Amino acid sequence: MDSLAHRPFVKMNGLGNEILVLDLRADPVAVAPAAARALARREALPFDQAMVLYPPRRPDTSAFVRILNSDGSASAACGNGTRCIAALEAEATGSGHVRFESEAGLLDCRVHADGTVTVDMGAPRFSWRDIPLARDVDDTSAVTIAGFEQFGPASLLSMGNPHAVFFVPDADAVDVEGLGAALEHHPLFPERANISFASLTGPDAILLHVWERGAGRTRACGTAGCATAVAAARTGRTGRTVSVRLPGGLLGIEWRPGDDGRESGHVLMTGPVEREFSGLITPAMLGEAA
Numbered sequence: 001m002d003s004l005a006h007r008p009f010v011k012m013n014g015l016g017n018e019i020l021v022l023d024l025r026a027d028p029v030a031v032a033p034a035a036a037r038a039l040a041r042r043e044a045l046p047f048d049q050a051m052v053l054y055p056p057r058r059p060d061t062s063a064f065v066r067i068l069n070s071d072g073s074a075s076a077a078c079g080n081g082t083r084c085i086a087a088l089e090a091e092a093t094g095s096g097h098v099r100f101e102s103e104a105g106l107l108d109c110r111v112h113a114d115g116t117v118t119v120d121m122g123a124p125r126f127s128w129r130d131i132p133l134a135r136d137v138d139d140t141s142a143v144t145i146a147g148f149e150q151f152g153p154a155s156l157l158s159m160g161n162p163h164a165v166f167f168v169p170d171a172d173a174v175d176v177e178g179l180g181a182a183l184e185h186h187p188l189f190p191e192r193a194n195i196s197f198a199s200l201t202g203p204d205a206i207l208l209h210v211w212e213r214g215a216g217r218t219r220a221c222g223t224a225g226c227a228t229a230v231a232a233a234r235t236g237r238t239g240r241t242v243s244v245r246l247p248g249g250l251l252g253i254e255w256r257p258g259d260d261g262r263e264s265g266h267v268l269m270t271g272p273v274e275r276e277f278s279g280l281i282t283p284a285m286l287g288e289a290a
């Protein structure tokens with residue numbers, strides 16, 4: 001099997017969410033979960049998500065993107081990583097309008113003159129089968145989760161990946177590390193879930209801490225920012241345009257009104273990216289003999 005050794009990489013971050021970009025469009029090779037786990041080790045190229053670019057499947061996109069968490073599992077969506085690859089593609093092509101495709105669908109991105117990037121993350125989905133949940137529930141905007149009743153009901157939704165959002169009085173005071181894994185693996189979530197604890201800090205301002213499926217505690221999570229903004233608007237806590245403060249910094253989120261109903265609108269996420277360094281993957285990073 002082809003190895004990833006000697007392939008180029010770019011290490012970036014989106015609000016401190018650690019992103020590894022592997023552009024395999026010229027010579028595609030599958031990235032096995034074990035290879036992703038080896039690369040994510042502290043001694044290798046620690047990342048929260050790897051964004052792996054493959055040749056486009058649709059003519060109106062630059063690449064098909066596979067997203068891998070640091071535990072080797074796959075996700076269909078990653079907001080911060082999408083901003084990172086959009087910035088790289090804009091730099092390479094000279095166009096500020098970039099489109100990708102992931103398992104969750106089309107990702108339309110605009111790279112602005114100040115370096116920030118807006119991604120159209122598509123429409124949220126609220127049905128229990130789409131999230132997915134293990135069983136039907138009355139109302140996905142407020143679900144009491146067995147064993148975690150003390151946090152009140154969570155809002156459950158998909159942004160292409162599964163999210164549970166708890167609105168709590170002070171998100172800074174929540175033991176995210178202590179609770180995250182048990183909630184991520186709760187039996188209600190057959191594909192596990194990203195777990196958010198959010199507090200309102202102003203009329204349209206949210207403080208957010210996230211435990212990511214497959215990566216654990218991270219400094220930021222774009223889809224969690226989107227999911228939280230949607231859950232806050234859906235439950236009447238905020239309007240449809242909010243700022244979300246994460247440990248890594250600020251995201252601007254707008255949930256557009258839908259044509260056929262207010263819940264079908266797309267979610268636009270805007271935030272910064274940073275390019276850190278680039279290089280070639282070595283056999284040692286993959287745990288292979290040289």
Ligand SMILES: N[C@@H](CCC[C@H](N)C(=O)O)C(=O)O
Binds near residue numbers: 048049080213220
């Ligand atoms: N960091 C991401 C989310 C990455 C995927 C997530 N951990 C999952 O498995 O669903 C973001 O910025 O959205």
